[in-house]
Amino acid sequence: MSETRARVLAALREQRIETASWAFGNSGTRFKVFAQEGVPRNPYEKIADAATVHRFTGVAPTVALHIPWDKVDDYADLAAYAKERGVALGAINANVFQDDDFKLGSVTHPSPAVRAKALAHLVECVDIMDATGSRDLKLWFSDGTNYPGQDNVRARQDRLASALSAVYDRLGDQQRMLLEYKLFEPAFYMTDVPDWGTAYAHCLSLGDRAQVVIDTGHHAPGTNIEFIVAFLLRAGKLGGFDFNSRFYADDDLMVGAADPFQLFRIMCEIVSADALAPAAGIAFMLDQCHNIEPKIQAVIRSVLNVQEATAKALLVDAAALDAAQRAGDVLEANEVLMDAYQTDVRPMLRELRADMGLDPDPVGAFKRSGYLESVTSARVGGSAAGWGA
Ligand code: LRH
Ligand code: MN
Ligand code: MN
Secondary structure (H helix, E strand, O other): OOOHHHHHHHHHHHOOOEEEHHHHHOOOOOOOOOOOOOOOHHHHHHHHHHHHHHHHHHHOEEEEEEEOOOOOOHHHHHHHHHHHHHOEEEEEEOOOEEEEEEHOOOOOOOOHHHHHHHHHHHHHHHHHHHHOOOOEEEEEEEOEEEEOOOOHHHHHHHHHHHHHHHHHHHHHOOOEEEEOOOOOOOOOOOOOOOHHHHHHHHHHHOOOOOEEEOOOOOOOOOOHHHHHHHHHHHHHOOOEEOOEOOOOOOOOOOOOOOOOOHHHHHHHHHHHHHOOOOOHEEEEOOOOOOOOOOOOHHHHHHHHHHHHHHHHHHOOHHHHHOOOOOOOOOHHHHHHHHHHHHOHHHHHHHHHHHHHHOOOOHHHHHHHOHHHHHHHHHHOOOOOOOOOO
16 A cells, blocks of 8 residues: 555544534425434434434544433433444534523623523533533523614623633633634624634634634635635634534535545645644534434535545645645646545445445445434434424
8 A cells, every 4th residue: 555545544533523413303495304314312312413423424523412401310421322333422502592591692791691591601611511521511692683773782791702711711721612603694784703803803802722614604705714824823823613514605505526636725725734533622513404404414424525525635636736836837736636536436436445444335334224214113203393483
């Protein structure tokens, strides 16, 4: 085996992709939620589905929770159940966007009482992390305004900074805060954390364990996301990704569906900064909803899409690229990148899986396994759990 191939296979074997509990629940748009058969009725069943994804892919050993969607009485018990199933609990996603009190904002709300309520939820999420052993607290704020003049923008930034700092102080030594930004929605005039620059500035003043998370669906059309990746990596402020794919706004489709080339370009920045291995501390998470497609199969497909983009990024001839860049050879440099992108990495990934004791075809193996049929008969009569349900 060539040295390159061995290096690429070793890196792919080490790669970790985190699934999201809410991807397994019924979901939809504000127009309609189409219920599917066999969806989990509770957080335990979502974890069972996530464990199934890991069983067939071998690279998805953690699953993120969203609180209170995944509220249980005993989080240590949930973590023990996950472990029994061969996975661990990952990031804890806070939810300060679905309570009537948060109509005008959560931590940026003009009322101190509402802000205190929001902060209490964020602190509760850190308590949950203590019980689950999770490293990352993921914060996304729907806070913003719909009309010019509705609230004082600078005062809202002050309120945000003070809440973030209270939560940061509550974190344990091994815990991190990942701050997610989003251009718009649900607020349509002004969002309090609209972009990476705002998230970065807050994280910078908080400290080392506050980092930015990039949700690939949260930008204006045409935004060069890989530039943001490069910038934040250089600054040591990239905490992770919420991967998904979009054609229009925050579509939450399967990562790599609309633009596999963009996913490749993002992974190229990761690989060239040597930030792929888990030790580098970047969390590669999925944040998706599978409204019309079979959910577990879609999550498996998504994991494979990330894996394929990563394999291609790992195949970039770094020495040739560097030489072309230094020589100012524009077209040669571009061709080096495109050569890697055009490579069919599927045979190599099949080989990797066989080597890992997995079926080379995870989607086919899942379909043949009868898992969906068995949970469908076992989960009859349950209420759907998850986003948009
Ligand atoms: C907001 C978001 C955020 C939420 C998730 C359900 O659009 O990306 O990460 O927690 O969706
Ligand atoms: Mn997200
Ligand atoms: Mn989103």
